Amino acid sequence: MSFQKLDTLGHKLEALEHALSILGADEATHMAPGGGEKRAEAMATLAGMYHAQATAPEIADWIAAAKAEALxxxxxxxxxxxxxxxxxxxxxxxxxxxxxxxxxxxxxxxWRELRAKGDWDSFVPALEGVVALVREEAQLRADALDLAPYDALMEQYDPGNRTADLDLVFADLKSFLKDFVPEALAAQEERLARRPRKPLNGPYPIEKQRELGLAAMRAVGFDFTHGSLAVSHHPFCGGVPSDVRMTTRYRTDELLSSLMGVLHETGHALYEQGLPKAWSHWPLGKARGMGMHESQSLFVEMQLARSPEFWEFALPLVHLHLGADAIPGWDVADILAEVNHVERGYIRVDADEVTYPLHVILRYELEQELVSGKLEASQIPEAWDAKMVEYLGISTILDPKDGPMQDVHWPGGAFGYFPSYTLGAMIAAQQWAALEKALPNARDTMRKGDFSAINQWRADHIWSQGSRWSTPDLITRATGEPLNADYFKAHLRQRYLG
Known part of the structure; x- marks a missing residue:
């Protein structure tokens, strides 16, 4: 049977993916510096084997023949x-x-060399070459998939997403946020006038922060028989579902950035650990795209871990692992003021959940213009600055380092990826709204440190589905309706104006 041949191929590809993932995670965490050359050689060889097997011409025949089989x-x-x-x-x-x-x-x-200097002019020729190749790739993918060029790029990251739908959702969200950001900042100023932010009382020993992170991971449902936590330069969640490799980084002068990073990556890890094991060797058993993956990490970080109910449970954990004098005089309100602080800023990765979507929408709009040819690489600084001024009220025209040179995505040719970040935040808010309808006592269970019912809902509606459905279909099936910005807007209003 031809489907059986595909099934056998799936096992071989899964084994190669497993080896590549674990080698990659090890390289970022434990590999000695001198191992780099041979590690790169080993991974390149395995990647070549994977590509050769995954693109073999006979696969097309197996797929065609399998369509006629009784499946x-x-x-x-x-x-x-x-x-x-x-x-x-x-x-x-x-x-x-x-x-x-x-x-x-x-x-x-x-980019790595020139970004530090903010030398845009020297970087432009290389970026122009990348943009030309991205346009070529977009057309090749569009022809093969029968999609518009930018849709064909997005299809790699979030199957089923289309600009016709996202343009409407993002336009609605952008319009809301341009008014909401000043409102949230004004409300925050009033709160801070009554109750100023308190200083953190470091240093916080790394080993104690690690124990706190492990306790938080365990509480929200991470399975340590199928995963571990290490340290890396940039936090990530890698490995494979049966052996998830999570990392964080630590600062001894404060404890919240590492803890929130751990919780974010745990959201990714829970999704991987919850995928259907029987299909792990099929594409059907993989996570459904970047937007859905980001929604699972943001669900834990934003919907759960920045809520008052979570901190009623977690503040005693901080005292248990770091000592009662770790944050003297702090209560839940002080923690929330810190983890939910809003600020207009230049850097996307440092942005809070209120301003972050505007950073993403800016890039999404410019990407479409770059791919279509309406915008050239050399014109990016002016176009970027105009949108930054309009959306966030700050100018980057004299600072390309913290403007269009801040992300690695465009230098690396990754176009079509940015929408996933904000889609994740919106999907997470919509999932929480649907979950709370089904589990009206979800906040009470969170206060007690019990996340089992919350995780079971997510397992039933998201994790166990793997890639059975496109991203839009999975959202609708999980929450009862298509992606709707109103849930994210309501979440922001409740958190920042409530």
Whole structure:
């Protein structure tokens, strides 16, 4: 049977993915510096083996033949994901992939060197080359997938997302936020006048912060028989569902950034650990795209871990692991003022949940113009600055380092990825609203440190579904309606104006 051949292929590809993921996680955490050259050689060889097996010409014949076989519902859906993955993997000619890889590597290296200096002019030629290749890639993918070029780029990250839908949702959200940001800042100023922010009382020993992080992970449901926590330069969640490798980083002068980072990555890890094990070797058993993955991390970080109910449970944990004098005189309100502080800023990755979507929408709008040819790379600083001034009231025209040079995505050729970040925040808010309807006592259980019912709802509606449905369909099935910005807006109003 042809489907059986695809099933066997799935096991082989899963094994190679497993090896690559664990090697990659080890490189970022435990590998000795001298191991880099051979590690790169090993990973390149494995990646080459994976690509050769995943794009073999006979796979197209197996997929075509399997369509005529008697398959059950799961197998039919799995076949559709095999086909989608195969088209995405084979629609770019090898010659193009080699050109793109060389150009993006050179561009990233230049970016690392020139960003620190804010030297936009020297960087532009490399970025122009990347943009030209992205336009070429977008057209190749569009032709293979029968989609518009930018939709074809997004399809890699969030299957089913289309600009026709996102433009409406983002326009609505942008309009709301442009008015809401000043309101939230004014409300915050009033609160701070009555109750100023308190200083943190470091230093906080790393080992004690680690124990606090492990306790928080355990409380929200992380399975330590299938995962671990390490340290890396940039926090991430990697590995494989049966062996999730989570990392964080620590600062001894404050404790909240590491703890919130741990909780964010735990959200990713819970999704991976909750995926359907019987399908782990099929594309159907993988997480459904970047937006949905980000929604699971933001669900834990934003919906749960920045709420008063969470901190009624978590503040005693801080005292238990760091000592009663770790944050003397602090109560839940003081913690919330710190973790939910709003500020207009230049840097996307440092932005709070109120201003963050405006950073993403700015990039989403510019990306579409770059891909379509309406905007050239050399024109980015002026276009970027105009939107920063309009959306956030701050100018970056004299500071490309903290303006259009701040992200690695464009130097690396990753176009179509940015929407996933804000989609994740919106999906998380919509999921919480649906969950609270089903579990009216969810906040009370959180106060007690009991996340079992909350996690079971997510397991039933999101994790166990793998990639059975497109991103929009999964949102609708999980929450009862399509993506709706009103839930995110209501969440922001309640948290920052309530």
């Amino acid at each position: 059950d519902e799961d197998q039919v859906l799995a076949l559709g994901e095999f086909e989608r993955g195969y088209i995405n993997a084979t629609c770019l000619p090898t010659e193009f992939v080699e050109r793109r890889t060389a150009a993006t590597m050179r561009s990233e290296q230049l």
